[in-house]
Amino acid sequence: MSSTTTTNSSNSAPPAQDPASYFVDLLRHSSPWAAEDSHDREDEPTELNTLNSSGGFLVVSTDKLSVKYASVNLHGHDVGVIQANKPAPVKRLVYYFEIFVKSGGAKGQIAIGFTNESFKMRRQPGWEANSCGYHGDDGHLYRGQGKGEPFGPTYTTNDTVGAGINYASQEFFFTKNGVVVGAVYKETKAPLFPTVAVHSQNEEVEVNFGQRPFAFDIKEYEMQESMKQQTAIGKISVPPNVSYELVRSYLQHYGYEDTLNAFDLASKSTVPPIYIAQENGSDEQDILFALTQRKTLRQLIRNGEIDEAMSKLREWYPQILQDEKSATCFLLHSQKFIELVRVGALEEAVKYGRIELARFFDYPGFESLVQDCVALLAFEHPQESSFGYLLDDSQREIVADAVNAMILLTNPNVKDLQGCLRSHLERLLRQLTVCCLERRSLNGDQGEAFHLRRILNSGKKAKC
Amino acid sequence: MSLFWIVFRQLAEIEAMATSKKLITREEWEKKLNDVKIRKEDMNKLVMNFLVTEGYVDAAEKFQKESGTEPDIDLATITDRMAVKKAVQCGNVEDAIEKVNDLNPEILDTNPQLFFHLQQQRLIELIRNGKVEEALEFAQEELAPRGEENQSFLEELERTVALLAFEDVSNCPVGELLDISQRLKTASEVNAAILTSQSHEKDPKLPSLLKMLIWAQNQLDEKAAYPRINDLSTAMLEDPAV
Structure with a gap:
């Protein structure tokens, strides 16, 4: 953006300073085109990578899920090592895979672990930096140095051994025959490949990337790990009435007056009665500002009575609708248009659109919504079209929220814009989301993603 | 190294x-x-979940109308649940037990601890009202057999019966049993059990998000x-x- 500012508000000025444009953005986000943050789907290892292995020393089966040491090992560098085709996925709590030792071969020098992309394919996992391996012949754990440390039992023919990464604790862990052997801190944040190695004649292992049930109960492990976090969170205490206060200020903020009254009435008769400190008396006044008018307008908009809402608004707060090109006007006009489409008054909709919507066509930020609105006309059953989201109840709610915020802004005592746009509850939820995202990004983007929606929709079994 | x-x-x-x-x-x-x-409808859901779980049935009904948010439970069940809760809070434990059984007899059948706590509360109310003879009879017939099955029940029974040993209960070591907080504790235990039986979480989501x-x-x-x-x-x- 240039630093020059035009003093006269020209027609082409972007409506960026218009507080209600915030709600236009919200509407845009509710369209099916808006990318849902669902990109935490990752590829998982499914088979062994036959292209990058120490070929010559091992033979990979045709299903790429088992390996066998093919020759007689002559010296330490004749390791038959192979990685999975994909690195372990990171956007989760735990990753885990297993091997079944079909034959310990001549010396049982089998290893399981994780290695990074640049790992030298002639070495056992754990012999190189940024790798880690649990070795069958001595039961030692190797992590980056040539020498291992005592770790767990040895393993050989008929044993099932697993290796996993716990992203919450940033640890590698290993299992033998379904029991955890131990865990060790994972220093690297780089992508890691599940890796197995065989190193003496006739050693043979099968790899299980989850295509078959694991010997180890990974679900239970995962549950216990997430319980650890839940327990830590559960121990935190919050001031006793804070939830109650937040709900109350939410109802006030959005002008849900009837709910608020019922809520207040009920909380007077609870045992023990809920006591709210009244020290922030002026805040209370501000948030109650024009409550009844805000409620009335919300009801009208929610009922689709846009003309009535606009005439009331003109009567009570003429300044809000003064600028015919404001985001508030746009939202109300487009909603009116949508309501006409809803009842099938298409001709009237066309007429209305020409008079009231056409002018928004070349407005940056508005044009896509205008286009979506108009596109509704093209469908016999607009509800089922990809523009059907405009006919949702939530659409009306957003328009009502915009009007509500604009009225709050007319309060001469209003201190900050944010306070009118967002309730306390919303500010807390945003803070929560950013904290979780930020923490994860400082952790190399590893671990479970934070999804507010998932939390809100969890634990509810469809009944009734 | x-x-x-x-x-x-x-x-x-x-x-x-x-x-x-x-x-x-x-x-x-x-x-x-x-x-x-953040979606508005998600925040609305969060608020609705609070109203429903905490039993603000009228407010939940109004909120459904004003915001179009569907409650995650049949609102009629809230009224019943709150009636049970209120009965315990007011000391009408017998009434509360009857109401729970009307709602769903499995709740008490499958939850011996809850049933014991309700019976214990009943005993406390009898003692509070000075009905010593009735209290003794009730303790012997209803509570003692359960105490024999379970060590922790037995200990709680002992503490409760100890109330009878003091002339001035307001100033005795187990006096806290007569406190309003004991009723509230029992009431919220029943509340949680009913919610669980309705496949609903027993706590609202908002406090845990905080x-x-x-x-x-x-x-x-x-x-x-x-x-x-x-x-x-x-x-x-x-x-x-x-």
């Missing part, structure tokens, strides 16, 4: 941690906050300095201490 190296590395790590704490300015943080997508916020801020404190919200009820952002 020699001990020297281990110590050296740990020292280096501690030093790095002290200096590498990332500073996030208010401006950067606010931009991140603005980028978050706990999660405090936890997440504490966790992030270890790695970054950023604007925090310290007072949940005002939700004001406070600048990072540098």
